[in-house]
Amino acid sequence: MISVAEAYARVLATAPALPPETLPLPEATGRILAEDLAADRDFPPFDRVAMDGIAVAHAAWAGGQTVFPVAHAQFAGAPARPLPGPGVAVEVMTGAVLPPGADAVVRYEDITLTNQQATINIAPPAQPGTNVHTQATDRRRGDLLLPAGTRLTPAALAVAATVGAPKVRVTRLARVAVVSTGDELVDVAATPLPHQIRRSNAYAVQALLAPAGADVHLFHLPDDLPRLRQGLTNILAAGFDAVVLSGAVSKGRADHLPTLLRELGVVEIFHEVNQRPGKPMWFGARADGGPVVFGLPGNPVSTLLTAARYVRPWLLATQQPAAGAPGPTPAVLTAPVQFRPALAHLLPVAIAVDALGVRRATPIAVGGSGDLAGLLGADAFLELPAELTDFAPGTVWPAWPLS
Helix, strand or coil: CCCCCHHHHHHHHCCCCEEEEEEEHHCCCCCCCCCCEEECCCEECCEEECCCCCECCCHHHHCCCCCCEEEEECCCCCCCCCCCCCEEEEEEEECCCCCCCEEEEEEEHHEEEECCCEEECCCCCCCCCEECCCCCCCCCCCCCCEECEEEECCHHHHHHHHHHCCCCEECCCEEEEEEEEEECEEEECCCCCCCCCCCCCHHHHHHHHHHEEEEEEEEEEECCHHHHHHHHHHHHHCCCCEEEEECCCCCCCCCHHHHHHHHHHEEEEEEEEECCCCCCCEEEECCCCCCEEEEEEECCHHHHHHHHHHHHHHHHHHHHCCCCCCEEEEEEEHHHHHHCCCEEEEEEEEEEEEECEEEEEEECCCCCCCHHHHHCCCCCEEEEECCCECCCCEEEEEEEEEE
8 A cells, every 4th residue: 555645646657748639729728738829920010009089299299289180080900091290180099000100199088179170188298109009019029928838718819819820739638438337337317226326426527537638438337247358448449548447446346447457458556545535546557558547446435536636637747748737735724623544534625715815624524435415515625644633723734626
């Protein structure tokens, strides 16, 4: 049996750098950029009008002229038309090219406009440039705007569109098979017999992994050994990057997976972790470069917490190998906790942020590793060390997200 830290390190050591794929920009939301994107022109690409009003020559205004004839209007999207002369104004709209010869814009709120004549009602500033967004003040042509490894948020997608990238190279999503096992499980749409339950673990794991960058496929395999062997053989050969198994990894008579996986060429990296829930967890990898295999305990709480502690970080590391997997965030325990076994305790909690910005973790009462409904109020879990048995309110511990 190994420690949580050692198990985590061994899991992350197997995370591959996935190859890129090219997607149309609208389909790339949330994906990880696999190429650098630079500015193809200055930002802004011209001296841009920042307020509706009139454009004038600052020298004329600063020289005492307050009444300007208005020659024409300059709208956004129209080619630039210059000032006819230094004592003449041009009516301008936000986003328009500043007329050549003008170097200041006076807002409509600060002028009186009558019969194509504008009277400025405020004193001139000391320098030109009022209400003008000068060319290249934000970025210059060739500046790196989105380095490889950037997550394509709404703002990043807008920047990619601005630099003329209708398609982008992004890291391919990891292909993940989530496999529930057990004869006691029936389809979610079925009416279970008294000795059966509906499959739920697979849906929880899918919901956890898909937003982190996984193309998740769901499977169910029975306990019958020949059918289990054939099903696993097919899944292991199907080109997945990871296989996540729920159940059949402990020491019961129907827990065939550890032996069967070894027979199918999956090399065991560890079996059993010094933690509760999730002590029987199994992890291995195909020696021929096939998928890594996570064997998670089948109890619902164990499945979800171990998937959040190990599988999700592995997945995030495949998407951003340079950055590595994000770690936990600290949270302050709000109530006393006792845990006697010499195991790391994965404690479901509800996180709240107080007025000072401190994350506070309140333990959630969960009736054992099978109490799936008990997790409804939890959005994270604390990782409490195996070396301690008593955890006082006000102490700070790492918190891992459950979503």
